[in-house]
Amino acid sequence: xxxxxxxxxxxxxxxxxxxxxxxxxxxxxxxxxxxxxxxxxxxxxxxxxxxxxxxxxxxxxxxxxxxxxxxxxxxxxxxxxxxxxxxxxxxxxxxxxxxxxxxxxxxxxxxxxxxxxxxxxxxxxxxxxxxxxxxxxxxxxxxxxxxxxxxxxxxxxxxxxxxxxxxxxxxxxxxxxxxxxxxxxxxxxxxxxxxxxxxxxxxxxxxxxxxxxxxxxxxxxxxxxxxxxxxxxxxxxxxxxxxxxxxxxxxxxxxxxxxxxxxxxxxxxxxxxxxxxxxxxxxxxxxxxxxxxxxxxxxxxxxxxxxxxxxxxxxxxxxxxxxxxxxxxxxxxxxxxxxxxxxxxxxxxxxxxxxxxxxxxxxxxxxxxxxxxxxxxxxxxxxxxxxxxxxxxxxxxxxxxxxxxxxxxxxxxxxxxxxxxxxxxxxxxxxxxxxxxxxxxxxxxxxxxxxxxxxxxxxxxxxxxxxxxxxxxxxxxxxxxxxxxxxxx
Amino acid sequence: xxxxxxxxxxxxxxxxxxxxxxxxxxxxxxxxxxxxxxxxxxxxxxxxxxxxxxxxxxxxxxxxxxxxxxxxxxxxxxxxxxxxxxxxxxxxxxxxxxxxxxxxxxxxxxxxxxxxxxxxxxxxxxxxxxxxxxxxxxxxxxxxxxxxxxxxxxxxxxxxxxxxxxxxxxxxxxxxxxxxxxxxxxxxxxxxxxxxxxxxxxxxxxxxxxxxxxxxxxxxxxx
Numbered sequence: 001x002x003x004x005x006x007x008x009x010x011x012x013x014x015x016x017x018x019x020x021x022x023x024x025x026x027x028x029x030x031x032x033x034x035x036x037x038x039x040x041x042x043x044x045x046x047x048x049x050x051x052x053x054x055x056x057x058x059x060x061x062x063x064x065x066x067x068x069x070x071x072x073x074x075x076x077x078x079x080x081x082x083x084x085x086x087x088x089x090x091x092x093x094x095x096x097x098x099x100x101x102x103x104x105x106x107x108x109x110x111x112x113x114x115x116x117x118x119x120x121x122x123x124x125x126x127x128x129x130x131x132x133x134x135x136x137x138x139x140x141x142x143x144x145x146x147x148x149x150x151x152x153x154x155x156x157x158x159x160x161x162x163x164x165x166x167x168x169x170x171x172x173x174x175x176x177x178x179x180x181x182x183x184x185x186x187x188x189x190x191x192x193x194x195x196x197x198x199x200x201x202x203x204x205x206x207x208x209x210x211x212x213x214x215x216x217x218x219x220x221x222x223x224x225x226x227x228x229x230x231x232x233x234x235x236x237x238x239x240x241x242x243x244x245x246x247x248x249x250x251x252x253x254x255x256x257x258x259x260x261x262x263x264x265x266x267x268x269x270x271x272x273x274x275x276x277x278x279x280x281x282x283x284x285x286x287x288x289x290x291x292x293x294x295x296x297x298x299x300x301x302x303x304x305x306x307x308x309x310x311x312x313x314x315x316x317x318x319x320x321x322x323x324x325x326x327x328x329x330x331x332x333x334x335x336x337x338x339x340x341x342x343x344x345x346x347x348x349x350x351x352x353x354x355x356x357x358x359x360x361x362x363x364x365x366x367x368x369x370x371x372x373x374x375x376x377x378x379x380x381x382x383x384x385x386x387x388x389x390x391x392x393x394x395x396x397x398x399x400x401x402x403x404x405x406x407x408x409x410x411x412x413x414x415x416x417x418x419x420x421x422x423x424x425x426x427x428x429x430x431x432x433x434x435x436x437x438x439x440x441x442x443x444x445x446x447x448x449x450x451x452x453x454x455x456x457x458x459x460x461x462x463x464x465x466x467x468x469x470x471x472x473x474x475x476x477x478x479x480x481x482x483x484x485x486x487x488x489x
Numbered sequence: 490x491x492x493x494x495x496x497x498x499x500x501x502x503x504x505x506x507x508x509x510x511x512x513x514x515x516x517x518x519x520x521x522x523x524x525x526x527x528x529x530x531x532x533x534x535x536x537x538x539x540x541x542x543x544x545x546x547x548x549x550x551x552x553x554x555x556x557x558x559x560x561x562x563x564x565x566x567x568x569x570x571x572x573x574x575x576x577x578x579x580x581x582x583x584x585x586x587x588x589x590x591x592x593x594x595x596x597x598x599x600x601x602x603x604x605x606x607x608x609x610x611x612x613x614x615x616x617x618x619x620x621x622x623x624x625x626x627x628x629x630x631x632x633x634x635x636x637x638x639x640x641x642x643x644x645x646x647x648x649x650x651x652x653x654x655x656x657x658x659x660x661x662x663x664x665x666x667x668x669x670x671x672x673x674x675x676x677x678x679x680x681x682x683x684x685x686x687x688x689x690x691x692x693x694x695x696x697x698x699x700x701x702x703x704x705x706x707x708x709x710x711x712x
Contacts, residue, residue, distance in 0.1 A: 365571020
């Protein structure tokens with residue numbers, strides 16, 4: 001009887017059922033799309049962060065950059081002696097490279113790593129040294145030849161020769177790339193945990209103190225370097241032993257190059273110094289406690305959790321994240337509330353219109369519970385119809401998003417690394433006053449559909465139906481049979 | 490048997506107190522056919538609702554057999570209505586979305602019968618009112634007389650002890666009125682029902698064993 005009556009009522013009130021179902025479907029579809037896109041944005045943020053901070057990093061410890069003092073404005077200084085360079089055909093070629101602490105990062109004593117490892121609930125920690133290799137090379141005219149023209153102005157000076165243009169001119173290139181000094185022993189955390197070895201080999205403990213380098217795949221391609229080649233870092237030759245790429249298809253790794261930590265410290269004249277410590281907590285629940293303990297143990301350090309790091313993601317990915325979390329969420333809430341309201345109002349209006357019907361049913365012995373159940377059942381089915389349509393429309397919406405696959409640019413402010421961008425031919429990047437370095441990458445947004453999202457959406461539709469049914473049923477239950485019949489008479 | 494003792498029913502209507510029934514004492518033996526007449530607003534429908542366990546008196550008591558209706562909980566009153574009392578309304582009060590068969594089955598819904606048993610009893614009830622072939626028709630597809638027959642089938646399908654009819658022929662023409670009355674009288678006679686009907690129609694009232702007149706809430710016997 002319940003099912004027959006329910007089906008007959010809903011098919012008789014088709015317009016009302018369609019309106020309620022559409023409202024509910026719209027809301028449910030929005031919830032699904034917003035949730036899926038939101039999860040996609042979170043995944044993209046995590047992907048960007050992982051490419052920089054590595055997999056499994058819960059916390060990073062770094063030192064805030066000190067305010068520049070007087071005279072600190074100068075960038076790397078290259079000094080050449082009179083006999084430096086090689087002169088051929090009136091042109092002197094000079095070249096020099098320097099390795100120094102990464103832009104915007106400050107180094108601190110490596111003993112902090114021991115302090116970190118001594119904190120409760122720290123599962124693993126590793127220290128890195130972020131450096132920037134800047135090379136200066138150029139062509140100058142041979143000044144010794146130019147000075148031989150004569151004195152006193154009575155002899156016509158010979159036209160200048162040599163140099164980059166053959167007429168006494170000069171040309172200079174300034175290139176830079178990032179160098180990350182890492183622990184070659186290998187740890188559970190650190191920037192290389194988010195990288196996959198695509199060629200060559202990874203570091204081993206034997207590489208400590210040697211001039212070996214692992215390159216980021218993008219950097220290796222742009223610098224035309226391969227495993228077995230030699231490259232100059234800080235004025236010394238390094239053998240390329242491996243090429244790594246980011247585990248995220250769309251991101252680069254944290255640095256252009258990776259060298260053993262002790263080698264990096266020695267070359268940069270930063271013995272016993274590190275710039276970032278990557279920390280993994282024993283569990284997600286312990287992160288807050290570890291952060292708090294680290295801040296207490298290292299009062300001068302900046303201690304960031306993944307949540308802090310996530311807020312450092314910028315670019316259109318960040319804009320999309322903000323849009324989803326604010327506009328998307330509120331839009332979903334408003335549409336959901338409107339859908340619930342429509343369902344409730346239609347149900348109440350339906351109960352008012354069926355006063356005589358319910359009065360009659362009560363007169364022939366139907367209990368309040370049975371009538372409430374009937375009204376609630378009708379609303380529940382209306383909500384469920386909306387939910388099913390909403391899930392279908394929502395999945396379609398997510399499919400469209402994934403087909404369009406919008407590409408978002410993401411930048412993550414980092415004290416640990418300077419992203420690619422300072423490759424060969426790249427410009428000269430700042431000095432100590434340079435802005436905090438930023439790793440940027442293009443991320444394709446993929447909105448994942450998960451069972452919990454669908455269950456939540458269907459649950460909301462059922463809650464909406466039940467809410468409308470409960471309110472409508474309560475109104476129906478309050479009708480006294482005699483009054484219900486009298487009101488019609 | 491119905492027993493009403495000093496029943497008064499008052500309610501507030503537009504800031505004034507209306508007394509629909511005033512100190513009514515009445516006994517209706519089982520199996521009796523009673524017609525209640527009186528002017529509009531005299532208290533006929535209120536009395537019928539009191540007998541039908543749809544209303545509780547403001548004071549006094551209403552008993553049906555051993556059941557004291559005036560102090561019974563709502564759920565138990567619903568149970569009494571479901572098993573003991575059948576209603577027939579002037580406006581038929583059929584559910585427009587359900588077929589004749591399904592309308593009759595609504596009266597069996599509270600009785601926890603199997604779907605087969607429910608359908609079988611509803612079909613027999615429709616046959617007993619001459620509508621065995623109209624079970625699949627919706628109310629809108631039936632004439633007024635046929636709709637009232639469906640309503641009567643719905644009232645009797647649960648084999649009630651009492652059948653209460655509020656102006657059962659009020660919306661019908663004379664010919665149909667007579668058919669319906671013959672049907673009700675036949676059921677009353679064959680099933681031993683207590684039949685209480687409210688009517689304005691003297692021709693209908695004259696068919697009853699006993700006629701009551703109600704005016705300004707006071708009930709009197711009409712010879």
